[in-house]
Amino acid sequence: MNVEPLGKIYDIQGFSVQDGPGVRTTVFLKGCPLRCPWCHSPESQRFETELNWMSIRCLGLESCGLCLDACPHGCISRGESTVNAVGEPIAYPSVDKSQCDECGKCATACKATALYMCGSDMTIAEVMRRLTRDKPFFDTSGGGVTVSGGECLSQPEFTTELLRQCKAAGIHTAVDTTGFVPWSVVLRVMPLTDLFLYDLKCMDSELHKQVIGTPNELILDNARKIGESGGKLWIRIPTLPMFNDSEAHFQRYGEFLAAIRDAVVMVQLLPYHKMGLSKYDRLLTRKPVFVAEPPSDAVMEARKSQLESLGLPVRIH
Ligand code: SF4
Ligand code: SF4
Known part of the structure; x- marks a missing residue:
């Protein structure tokens, strides 16, 4: 008996115009082998479902406080008084994640969904029901489905089957990948993937390892092999x-x-920005450790021209 693979998914976003051509629906899978310090989706990094908290939704302990008695491990206590988004005094819960086993009982108790579990197991059929709803938008815009993450190829069974069913439904497919996956996995999804959105974060392997935690040889090798095997690459460079x-x-x-010019349909330069920083608060444990300033417009334009002079199609995000 074949068991249908489950995907650990933390979001499905429709009407995306940033994740490949046309209007797209992007499926975000949880878990990533890299640790980019500037990551704007830190909730995607761990493979497990995890507790998040969004202060803007929280009603405060005086008005609500339903979470205080919900935790069987006593992880939730009264936090220090502070002010809310409109400057009113408020006390929020304080969560001690060191004892938390991610049971979700506090999230169930929180009617305002300020506490919520990020990541749920979904079947292919559940995801396909959501995706096929958007097919008319794909058809009229030249869009499709992008499978993203985290690193979606770290859940190869689910991603392969999802791509297979998208293709069977006549949907354009894109895989958004770090490239830090075995070549055998890339090879499996290649016939089912119209386009790879492919991150090249750093060309220096030592620096890549120092900053992101992994060397870059596998990433570069896989990109080269995709190019040489007839795959299409939409390269993304966080700058x-x-x-x-x-x-x-x-x-x-x-x-x-x-060297793989014919395979490269676009090089997208993504200037570093700080808009994702607030997401780190939601994780209740990890804080941003990377607060560089964004690159100037002049530098971005110069780098764009530099690549264009080599005949590459370049766009600044
Ligand atoms: S139950 Fe939810 S809304 Fe109420 S105080 Fe706790 S976190 Fe805030
Ligand atoms: S998810 Fe964590 S904090 Fe919430 S009730 Fe369970 S153990 Fe307690």
């Missing part, structure tokens, strides 16, 4: 001062990409 935004570093990007 960060003091990390990868120098002319010399972009020279290395250019040389690498020019």
